[in-house]
Amino acid sequence: MSETPLSRRRFVQGTLAAGAAMFVPDTRLWLPTDGAPAIVPSARQRPVMVNGVQSGDPLSDRAILWSRTDRAARLHVEWDTSERFTNVRRLRSPVAVAESAYTTHLDLTALPAGQDIWYRVRYESERAPRVFSEPIIGHLRTAPHPSARGGHRVRVAWSGDMVGQGWGIDESRGGIRMYDALRRAEPDVFVHSGDNIYADQPLLPEVPLDDGTMWRNLVVDGKRKVAETLEEYRGAFAYNLLDANARQFGASVPMIAQWDDHEVVDNWFHDLVLENDPRYTEKRVRVLAERAKQAFFEFLPIRRHRRDAGRVYRQFRYGPLLELFVVDLRSYRGANSGNRQRTASSETAMFGAEQLAWLSRAMRESRAVWKVVACDMPIGLIVPDRVRNGERNFEAIANSDDGVPSGRELEVARLLQQLQQAKVRNVVWVTADVHYAAAHHYAPERAQFTHFDAFWEFVAGPMHAGTFGPNVLDASFGPEVRFASTAPKPNRPPSDNLQFYGTLDVDASTHALTAGLWDVTGKRLWQVELPVAEPSR
CATH class of the missing domain: 3.60.21.70 (Alkaline phosphatase D (PhoD))
Structure with a gap:
């Protein structure tokens, strides 16, 4: 079930009101994808999300998620219909490469229609040591389904x-x-x-x-x-x-x-x-x-x-x-x-x-x-x-x-x-x-x-x-x-x-x-x- 409009407003006007609040360090996020023991990386080893995140071209079941990093890296995404991320779905992108200015376009699919979607994103370096950027949390709302009835201004x-x-x-x-x-x-x-x-x-x-x-x-x-x-x-x-x-x-x-x-x-x-x-x-x-x-x-x-x-x-x-x-x-x-x-x-x-x-x-x-x-x-x-x-x-x-x-x-x-x-x-x-x-x-x-x-x-x-x-x-x-x-x-x-x-x-x-x-x-x-x-x- 989607969060209430009040919850969405609290997120948009609160969590995103300060730029620093968009970046949410969480030590649980630094585990490599193969489950190996975490290594605390130096700042220089971590990929950097240089231009934040954007979403676009929303449909009732999908939306494009955009970001950019400073090196070859994969974008990891967790999304949920709750800002508490209690039931996350995960996916990752192909490697961002220099030929496209290290930009990433990931089409989030199988999204529920007419719902608030919260996402948490981070880049994983392609080269060893495999370390992650600081994560960013964002929000979008999918379009209602064309057959939706009532209640969708x-x-x-x-x-x-x-x-x-x-x-x-x-x-x-x-x-x-x-x-x-x-x-x-x-x-x-x-x-x-x-x-x-x-x-x-x-x-x-x-x-x-x-x-x-x-x-x-x-x-x-x-x-x-x-x-x-x-x-x-x-x-x-x-x-x-x-x-x-x-x-x-x-x-x-x-x-x-x-x-x-x-x-x-x-x-x-x-x-x-x-x-x-x-x-x-x-x-x-x-x-x-x-x-x-x-x-x-x-x-x-x-x-x-x-x-x-x-x-x-x-x-x-x-x-x-x-x-x-x-x-x-x-x-x-x-x-x-x-x-x-x-x-x-x-x-x-x-x-x-x-x-x-x-x-x-x-x-x-x-x-x-x-x-x-x-x-x-x-x-x-x-x-x-x-x-x-x-x-x-x-x-x-x-x-x-x-x-x-x-x-x-x-x-x-x-x-x-x-x-x-x-x-x-x-x-x-x-x-x-x-x-x-x-x-x-x-x-x-x-x-x-x-x-x-x-x-x-x-x-x-x-x-x-x-x-x-x-x-x-x-x-x-x-x-x-x-x-x-x-x-x-x-x-x-x-x-x-x-x-x-x-x-x-x-x-x-x-x-x-x-x-x-x-x-x-x-x-x-x-x-x-x-x-x-x-x-x-």
Whole structure:
């Protein structure tokens, strides 16, 4: 039987409240696996868990457990549905190797659905003497089974944009406080909506603030220059986990990660060549993207697709109430352009044909009450790119033409029309990217294109980056701003508390969905309750 919510809260807010409390020395854990007499190791002989633990991609019966060590070693895991570990199940990983930066991804299987899971992990050195690292205790919650009945409320949190615009870890100002805010919000799962790192934006040791004080960044290798090599991309991902709040969060809440542009370079597409950026010796973005994607999969708790190991788009069912559809608007897009082509082609691709077909089919087949599309870029907000050959290019879907859909809008129009034809109801979109919080309502009666049902799009971010906005909306799909945060000046620092996240709560009895937007202090800025529309079928 699962522990009560109070027990879970006590664990999350108590055991993990201090970083040192995550590490629980226990002399019983130092016995070699063959039962030989224990040898007290020196500190240098023990493997070290250098970046804590993370869990991710949770399903009703499994979840990915991630960690990283400093040498060849195996991860040993004990898990239980009780924080007292009275009925543990044990497993261990293959050896972590240098070729994958000594990272470990272990798929915990045969987990009970809709349960709190506590786990205790440690690394065992591969070479003699066989000794263990200090253990770490963590927590996750599995998704309810799709056929579960009653009593399973669902809370999803999301945000994006981490360590951007020169704002790194300033420990004197509390580090990356958003991770602490998210942990205290107690979501069942957190969706990172992209820009997990800013590989193209190094950090300076000090940044002057408007009030005369100084923001003092922790600066290490991986954040001293733009990332070009695989090791530099790895260093940018590892940087975030130097923050105590990030490690505590990783040991508390499972994450579903997607990517956007800054995991590689600003506004990238595969055919981009960085001819005019002297910071880069490797100019081919296609090469940089391959290195960045390898680091992305190494350093985040992601389950590899069995047929396509580099696939980012995927779906997650949270019981009968909610299903998440996580998309990838980077891997399949055409080049950024003026974005006003009248017919669909490879030039107008954003989702790409295969992903778009998957998304349409998966949403039409879903039996969940709410269908949530986690998109790494907004639909209607205008995100301009560079001027090329005298023409303004666009980075996102919208093209600043309020008429009928064109360019990348053609894919969205096709999807929305298919959902309407199949009578797929209760659809919401969540996104980040634009560095402010907003709520947009799209409706056909306000649109030039009318073959779709009204829906909501909620925007939240940044997590720990400069705050901007608001952007201008393109009217093609009839959006209306119901809420938008404002930045008094561009690039507001995290110390201004203008860092935002969102939540979706589905009520177990009424099945209504409540969307909320929050700042880093935990203050609710806006919310709306959405009643359930007629069933999809």
